[in-house]
Amino acid sequence: MSGFFERLFAGRWIAGPGVEDALREARRLNRLGIAAIINYLGEEYHRRNVVDDAVKTYIRLIREIGKRKLKADISTKITELGDLIDKGLAEENYSKIVDFASKNGVFVWLDMEEHRFVDDTFRLYVSKVKKGNTGICIQSYLRRSLGDIKRLPGGATIRLVKGAYSEPGRIAFQTREKTTENYSVLMSYVFKHFDRFTIATHDTSLLQKAIEANKIRRKNVTFAMLKGVRSNYARKLAIDGMKVSVYVPFGKEWIPYSFRRLREAGNLKLIFRSVFGG
Numbered sequence: 662m663s664g665f666f667e668r669l670f671a672g673r674w675i676a677g678p679g680v681e682d683a684l685r686e687a688r689r690l691n692r693l694g695i696a697a698i699i700n701y702l703g704e705e706y707h708r709r710n711v712v713d714d715a716v717k718t719y720i721r722l723i724r725e726i727g728k729r730k731l732k733a734d735i736s737t738k739i740t741e742l743g744d745l746i747d748k749g750l751a752e753e754n755y756s757k758i759v760d761f762a763s764k765n766g767v768f769v770w771l772d773m774e775e776h777r778f779v780d781d782t783f784r785l786y787v788s789k790v791k792k793g794n795t796g797i798c799i800q801s802y803l804r805r806s807l808g809d810i811k812r813l814p815g816g817a818t819i820r821l822v823k824g825a826y827s828e829p830g831r832i833a834f835q836t837r838e839k840t841t842e843n844y845s846v847l848m849s850y851v852f853k854h855f856d857r858f859t860i861a862t863h864d865t866s867l868l869q870k871a872i873e874a875n876k877i878r879r880k881n882v883t884f885a886m887l888k889g890v891r892s893n894y895a896r897k898l899a900i901d902g903m904k905v906s907v908y909v910p911f912g913k914e915w916i917p918y919s920f921r922r923l924r925e926a927g928n929l930k931l932i933f934r935s936v937f938g939g
């Protein structure tokens with residue numbers, strides 16, 4: 662990354678501009694006993710050529726993950742796969758990626774974007790859920806999420822997050838407290854009804870609850886965090902014997918992602934710590 666702002670804001674959260682940067686970061690994490698979830702940055706595409714580039718990049722990434730035997734999933738978005746150009750195109754691209762990943766032993770996540778894309782994301786996900794190597798992100802700030810989880814077909818895999826976009830009050834809880842409360846509700850449901858899922862948060866109270874719940878329920882739980890956020894804690898969980906993954910974005914489209922992270926960091930002290938600190 663060349664520019665000052667890229668180094669300042671994105672350097673900590675993003676592996677670098679190219680596929681090799683992401684693979685290097687995955688290898689580094691694997692050595693620490695942590696798996697990677699690799700995302701090629703890009704969203705809300707309106708041009709066919711950039712969508713094609715994203716699909717080619719994921720195919721290359723999957724091939725390399727398989728060849729190098731890395732512990733790494735990939736994570737994409739429906740608007741990166743062309744949903745805003747043609748819904749059929751996104752479906753075709755997602756299907757191609759999931760099928761190729763299946764042959765290479767790689768797991769494919771669908772990120773969840775703004776609320777206007779939630780229905781399409783579920784539609785795509787459900788079309789491939791039987792393949793067994795794909796999972797969907799669920800956001801606890803959305804009022805609809807418990808219903809969505811209940812409607813998922815058997816064999817679905819969930820990654821539970823709080824949600825990173827600014828959404829209106831009729832659709833989403835507006836406070837961290839309510840969002841966290843709903844996260845607990847969703848987490849209890851998931852622990853009861855699912856065997857394999859990912860708890861993706863940096864919130865200590867939720868992580869503790871999940872660890873306690875798993876002592877009783879003994880599910881196949883992965884704890885996932887974002888690159889550059891609470892890295893020491895992720896490492897501690899791995900040392901304590903938990904399954905841990907870190908979400909590793911790479912690519913040149915760093916601005917929307919970095920601004921979502923800055924908003925979460927919440928205040929200047931946290932921003933300073935998350936950019937420069939440990």
Ligand SMILES: Cc1cc2nc3c(=O)[nH]c(=O)nc-3n(C[C@H](O)[C@H](O)[C@H](O)COP(=O)(O)OP(=O)(O)OC[C@H]3O[C@@H](n4cnc5c(N)ncnc54)[C@H](O)[C@@H]3O)c2cc1C
Binds near residue numbers: 698822861862890925
């Ligand atoms: C693996 C993974 C995948 C994700 N995928 C999606 C997705 O597909 N769609 C989506 O909408 N969102 C996604 N998110 C983001 C998620 O929705 C939240 O926006 C983000 O994780 C912050 O929420 P939190 O649960 O950590 O709780 P918060 O309440 O935001 O944070 C809890 C604590 O973590 C620390 N912290 C959190 N963020 C930062 C930061 N940026 N810098 C420094 N400290 C911080 C602080 O100590 C804070 O008090 C993903 C998150 C993870 C971990």
